[in-house]
Amino acid sequence: MDTLEQTVTNNSIIPNNVNQVNNVGIDPRDIGTPDNWVPRHPELVRLTGKHPFNAEAPLSLLMDQGFITPNSLHYVRNHGPVPKLQWETHRLTVNGLPYKEFPVTLCCAGNRRKEQNMIKQTKGFNWGAAATSCAIWKGVPLSHILKLAGVVDHKTDKPRYVCFAGCDKLPNGYYGTSLPLEWAMNDANDVILAYGMNGERLPPDHGYPLRVIIPGCIGGRMVKWLESISVSDKESDSYYHYFDNRVLPPEYDAERANKEKAWYNPDYIINKLNINSAITSPAHNERIPLSSFVSTKEYTIKGYAYTGGGQKVTRVEVSLDGGNTWLLAKLTQPELEHPAVLKRGINPIPRFWCWSFWSLSVPLYSFIRCEEISVRAWDSTHNTQPRSPTWNIMGMMNNCHFRVKVNTANQGKEFFLEFTHPTQPGNNPGGWMVKSEPPKAVKAPEPSISARTFTLKQVEKHNTEKDCLEAILINAGKDVTEEFNAIHSSKARSRLSNFYIGDLSDKSQPKL
Template sequence: AVSLYGPYPSQVPIPFVNKEGDTPGDEALMKATTYKDLEGYSDYRDRGTPDEWVPRDGRLIRLTGRHPFNVEPPMDILYQNRFITPSSLHYVRNHGACPRLLWDTHILEVAGISVKKKFKAISMDELANMGPPREIPVTVACAGNRRKEQNMIRRTIGFNWGPCAVATSVWKGVLVRDLLLAAGVSDDPHTMFGLHVEFLGFEDLPNKVGPGPFPEEQWGSRVKFGTGIPLSRVMNPAFDIMIAYGQNGEKLAPDHGYPIRLIVPGYTAARNIKWLKQINAIPHVTRNHYYYHNNRVLPPHVSSEDAEVEDWFYKPEYIFNEHNINAAIAIPRYGEEILMTGESLSDDFNVGGYAYTGGGRAVTRVDISLDGGETWKLAKLDKKEKTTGYGMNWCWVWWDYKLTVADIIGVQEIYCRAWDSSNNRQPDKPIWNLMGMGNNHHYKLVVDFTKNKDGNNVFKFLHPIQAGEIKGGWMTERSGKPDTAGYGKVNSEADYNCRVEAAEGKSIYMSKIPDAVLKKTSSTGDRMSLISS
């Protein structure tokens, strides 16, 4: 993997030791080779939280306050690194405190159909030595990537992910298929129908909704974060489902699942369970709490009240597993200005960004429009990934489109849209949904011809939003809303007020959750766990 995708970028975080943005200093940073070398330097925002022991990069944008840790990098950092994202700058979605686990004591438990006794408890050394490792690049993206754009239309039950809840690492580990075969689970396709594999993490998290719909397996006050995958998919070597213990040439960092995590290429990130603790081969779909109350794309008319009363979260047709096609513009940056003079008209500049899709499909093209979608031109793809032997593609591509200053005279908007090998393409308009997931309509950059502070004519570029509670973006204005988002006209005062509150950084997280659910939680940590991924 190093020969194909290396050398890897530095994985060392740069903590901000105070609110002025001071760092540990050049000497400490130069000497550090891993995050462990900076364990004495916590980010000032982590002090006094359960995560104070974890060194973190201060440049990451915090989306849910100090704790739990939910962050994404600024887009210009993603663009600088392009294909491989440093683990220290990889986005993070944590539901609670980061578990402080040890390689020497952590045990992976395996149970279920036909599992041999000696595989029921596996040490990390035994796992790492189980056979030839699999090491491939995989793009991991949150299902809520670009959610803040939906929150500008109408509030969802999720927090404000910008367009950078996506990253690519080279993951190293053991295929779950190889582990299950060694443990005695059959890969005979005639015996797999109806069988599933359940994956559970180490954490014990607050129950969101009560005992659940399964009388034979009711949920307690604390539940595991978990998922389930059909056994037929797990046992198919083409899908590369692995237990990873390495990331970009190093062991996993704490926030990314140390010592082991699940990697499910092509699936949304919530299915890639961190701090993996249990694997269960079972004769039914998992009954895990978070499998149902996460990653659902419900119809746009469904409110939170409808979802609870009518059991929408338990309808399998609305599950969100494989990534949909998506793309975003990275440069020009938000607020960037290009001088417009007679001499600058022939100057070159670049429009660039990323595109990704799911299910092993490849991104085949990215189109750019300068006239509101009337005509489209092809961007140049920068494809680094080597397609697997099974014909699968698990990674994003970065793309570029070259222009001159003269080309954007009279241009009001720059659109991008991506296509994949199944001819899926991004839709023209957003379709709102309660969890704010799968948002993938055309990404639009507004071009404002104005004057800068010195009185010179400039083209100024505005993105739809800025991540988290950072203010700014053309979608934060009343004029920036679409005409419709799947539930009727987007023109109500209530919709507008929701957009204003979200843009101003006011809490949008709890507004759509029924009071009966909120009464089941008491502490701030429990309330924060109710926020959708």
């Protein structure tokens, strides 16, 4: 039993250092946006300009935190502004209900999407490999709430669903989605309505005061700022249930998908995570001076791996020869030893809800003639990752081998081996993957017709609802080059010239 008050007191299963990473305050970038009241960590990499807030931690900083990610560094996926709710007045009361508290690794289905965007721009923004984090979530079992409401999971002729609706207001209505009822009603699946995260009340960016946590599934099903739950023989009617979190076959572009209504094909929905892994050491741009090479010296390659549906990551392998041969890495599953997991006891069939860490120590000289370090993981269904990415219009579920290139470089007389990751998150430059389809510059190709030059002062006057659609009002009157590039396809870019009226004279440099 638990009360909301208790959730704010720290207890033994939450490590003391969690949530005490840095002073987290209001970020200057949030001033002038509806999120100007949400404290945020300054080092989070923003992937969609300043608003809405979608961010991942720098990969190395994420790994430095270990198994449990502090709230302020947990990846954030918001579709719009954070609803400004009051813990005190929000209606749902959780006093006296049973609760579960245990670690869960959340993963955005778009984790590692930038690798797909380098092949061809998808409809999604540039997640790097850190759209995954692990926290200790605390909440009421959903099955308990449903049973209180009289829901019985008896066999019916038709499948039934639990539909979740958030109270966020977005361009296409509320954010919502649904889950098969049977999955929600099976206690072993640990679906909870969470109000606590790492021993604190749920922070605004993570869906306060109440969100859904569905271990083993993609983050996109775990509705934040939860407003209503209903059980139905129909799936959620939210726009985002159909037009987000789907994997379409690679031959579908948006046009064909719309024409053939492929978004409604039940085969293309994503629920459970697939097997995935990434290399975190060596980090991007990490260097090893050749002068430090001694035959006895070792280097420890490290990374994470995760899978879905409660399956276990059973094996991680590293290749130093382009995938011809594979070396068995050491695999650690901190979940198995975590006090929160030990406290609740073991399931008859254990479920695995958290990431695993892996490491492999190799002699430093292994890198001298190595062109690439790659990693692949296997899970208890004996599935593994494919070698190459399969592009899809939403850029979802990318789980190909994570490949880090090894190059030589010099600085003056000193030679190094230098490691390069496939991409860097957001619009950050770097990475060995090169965009095969370079984005067209955000200006008209021909400065013809009635082209003029505007000063920023002139632009700043156009910042009211009369000047633009409501959805982009917060950016009105500003230089939005970065925001525009972060989320628009090359097709959208090519249509810009129709609206071209002139150039900005005192344009600030893109903040790369």
